[in-house]
Amino acid sequence: MNKTIIYLLLIKCLFLSLVMNGQKGEERPNILFCIADDASMKSFGAYGDTFVNTPFIDSLAKEGVVFINAYNGNPKCSPARACILTGKYSWQLKEAADHNGRFPSEFKTYPQLLEKEGYEVGFTGKGWGPGVYDTADNPAGPEYSSIKIVPPYKGISNIDYASNFEAFINKKGGKKPFCFWLGAKEPHRGYELDSWKKVGRELKEAAVPPFYPDNDIVRGDLLDYANEVEWYDTQVGQAIKILQDKSLLENTLIVITSDHGMPFPRVKGQIYEEGFHIPLIVYWKGRILTGRTVNDFVSFSDLAPTFMEVVGARSYPK
Numbered sequence: 001m002n003k004t005i006i007y008l009l010l011i012k013c014l015f016l017s018l019v020m021n022g023q024k025g026e027e028r029p030n031i032l033f034c035i036a037d038d039a040s041m042k043s044f045g046a047y048g049d050t051f052v053n054t055p056f057i058d059s060l061a062k063e064g065v066v067f068i069n070a071y072n073g074n075p076k077c078s079p080a081r082a083c084i085l086t087g088k089y090s091w092q093l094k095e096a097a098d099h100n101g102r103f104p105s106e107f108k109t110y111p112q113l114l115e116k117e118g119y120e121v122g123f124t125g126k127g128w129g130p131g132v133y134d135t136a137d138n139p140a141g142p143e144y145s146s147i148k149i150v151p152p153y154k155g156i157s158n159i160d161y162a163s164n165f166e167a168f169i170n171k172k173g174g175k176k177p178f179c180f181w182l183g184a185k186e187p188h189r190g191y192e193l194d195s196w197k198k199v200g201r202e203l204k205e206a207a208v209p210p211f212y213p214d215n216d217i218v219r220g221d222l223l224d225y226a227n228e229v230e231w232y233d234t235q236v237g238q239a240i241k242i243l244q245d246k247s248l249l250e251n252t253l254i255v256i257t258s259d260h261g262m263p264f265p266r267v268k269g270q271i272y273e274e275g276f277h278i279p280l281i282v283y284w285k286g287r288i289l290t291g292r293t294v295n296d297f298v299s300f301s302d303l304a305p306t307f308m309e310v311v312g313a314r315s316y317p318k
Contacts, residue, residue: 028311029284030252031114031179032165032239035084036232037077037126037188038268039258041070041279043229051205052226056237057256057281064254064283065292072300075260075268075275078103080300081128085109085139087304098131099269105134110304111141114179117313120172123181124164125157140181144168154192155224156231157185162238169246179307182239187228189263196223209274211266225262249285253310255303256281 043052046061072080074090074097082096083089086107095102111121112135127140137143144167149160161182168180206219206226236256243249261267261274268275280298282288 027251028119028177029287030177030248031307031310032182032243032252032254033180034182034184034236034239034254034256035081035126036184036229036258037186038260038263039187039229039232039279040261040267040274041258041277042274043187043226043262044279044281046281047279049207051207051223052229054230054233056240057233060236060240060254060256060283061281063285063290064281064288065294067280067282067298068293068295069297070257070278070280070299071276071297072260072278073276075270077126077259078129078131080259082107082139083300084303085111085128087301089299089301096131100130102131103128103133103135103139107139109135109139110307111139111179111181113308113313114311115141117311118176119311120168120176120178121180122168122178123183124161124168125159126183126185127181140183141179152231153195153198153227155186155190155195156228159185161235162242165239166242169242169248177311182235184232184235186231187225187262191221191224191228193224194220195227196220199227201226212264221264225264252284253287253307254283256283 041047043049044054045058046066073083074080076099078099078101079090079093079097082093082103086093086109088107090097094104096104096107115121121141122144123138123140124144127138127143133139144164145159147160147163147167148158151158161184165180165182169178172178201223203216203219206222208214208218208222212218240249243252257280258278260276260278266272
């Protein structure tokens, strides 16, 4: 099945009530793309998790679409994110397929193309990376990460993702539709050791994957990881509230995902299922039927052309 057929299938599943491209008088949607750094699909309640609490993302899942068979194409940060931004597969990305490599300017990204279509674009936290890039801005767009906080645990970034998102919205002034990349740096390592004790968790709560030894060290590490996944969920929840308070939620397409599986042995950077199999939850109030699950295979390379199709763009990543 070629790439065109795959992303058209995704569009059909997602946007049953989408207007035809170029229809006049239709307000173009905003896009909020939220991506965790190293969070496994099974770490979200929408996919059946039992010990990581993700109420905000789970709520979006109940009102949107949950993709059961979404894959990243490459279980490392830089190449996975390059696939998202360009609509290409990792074997097409040259140096951008390396981890901590280089992003060539020859590749067009969907933020660059949407900016030409009149969109305001930006990102906070982690965009494309790690690595160096030949473009003027990070491939995810201009950065909004100046607002800081005191994080609850030492392993968590001091970037206030939600407040930086709000600063971006305030700066653009509501005159243009926006496309924003909310890139949490969690739950990437390292973690504050035994941070799970600060919130009164117990070792017995952790669900140990069958490919790990079941002992206190592994359980504690999983609970430290869970704290950081929950931080990502909290930041998503705050971003949603900002959209609600500014009356922007109804016309905003929201995508929730992670670049690959958790930073544990046999997952991140490894050729096993949990490294490739990623969460993908899509919400668009009034445009997507609620409470749906989709079993069709989709990949990160489908996202860029889908975003361009949704806004009725005249060009696509090549």
